Amino acid sequence: MKELYAKHTIVDVLYAAAGILFCGFALKGFLIPNHFFDGGITGISLLLHELYHWNIGYVIVLANVPLIIMAAFQVNKGFALKTFLAIAGLALCLLFIPYPQITSDKLLVSIFGGAFMGIGIGLAMRGGFALDGVEVLALYTGKRVSFTISEIILGINIIVFLVAAVKLGLPTALYSILTYYSASRTINFVVEGIEEFTGVTIISGQSEIIKEELVMKLGRGITIYKGERGFLKDSFNVSQPCDIVFTVVTRLELRRLKNIVHELDPKAFVFTNVIKETAGGVLSRKVRH
Structure with missing residues (x-):
């Protein structure tokens, strides 16, 4: 039993590590150099980075810390710890790994940046880790209002994209919506697999x-x-x-x-x-x- 548990733990960690590397590649290779962003807390972090030029590695951790604490009470402490470790790993990845910029083509950035981001988040989810705390926020809010978790996440993302449209321009916001859609579809495929x-x-x-x-x-x-x-x-x-x-x-x-x-x-x-x-x-x- 202990050997099986250790094997599953190792596999989960490998999934999370691969997911972190893919997310780091998507952010530094596609989104950040081209001033694009995604949905959720990652999107908010990218938006703050663009508006105030704060270091993205620190912003992602700070933006997620309140939600990680919330996860300890709303879900369980084990999940909160795994989420913190995954987000901290992503921050270290962004700070120290010199990913090259892949392209400046906006369509390629929005599609493939979102796809690689989706692969990363999906792999982390398969390992039981989370790279974005927006679902915890939606779970917490959903217990106090009559909206579903999906509707709350959609509302949060609409606010993010509206702020981006005002501050960074409508074309950037529209391309970023395409990035978010590409990421969400890829997450579904990675998590569910072809055998859905x-x-x-x-x-x-x-x-x-x-x-x-x-x-x-x-x-x-x-x-x-x-x-x-x-x-x-x-x-x-x-x-x-x-x-x-x-x-x-x-x-x-x-x-x-x-x-x-x-x-x-x-x-x-x-x-x-x-x-x-x-x-x-x-x-x-x-x-x-």
Whole structure:
């Protein structure tokens, strides 16, 4: 057990170290030399750096310290310590590693600067570390207002980009929004991976055949809910019992599943939803760190 824990700890630290190096590369190789910025606390730090010319390494730490303290109470002390170590590592990376400036092309900076930033943050997240305290702030605020965490983060970023538009010009703010979008999409890909799971619910009069095809041909486990189908406007009192089929597939398998269902029953009602986390069952997915 101790050996397994030590192995996981080493892997987590390697993820965090790689994430810090990628973030440092994105900041010093793309964003900072071209006066671009990102969302969240990192975006606020970059904005302060541009407006007051404070050293970015110190600003990132100071801007995140209140949120790290907040994380100790809102999440747990272990997470707060890991967040502090990751942000301190990023600050040291920015202070001492001489990254070269890669390009001055604004479109390349906004896309690839955001992509490398997303890779770095995503790798750190896979290791259980955080390189930006904005989600802690959103979690704290969300308990006191009726907005969701995503809405709060969006509101914070809107304020950051509006200030940037006023102080640094609208074109810079617009390019930085593209940077933020590129980073957020890359984070999703790095954290979720190409095997992001999708839950699929199927309601059909041909449920028996569909169940067999999903299990025997697609090789997926299924769960069955007992329900009734019908209840149409012209025949509300007419309904039939049916098996509602639920399964979980990767996005690479989703198209094949839909094709199978459509061939068996073109009128089948199928809807999907993204699965953020899975555990147990028969899913053959690698364990995330």
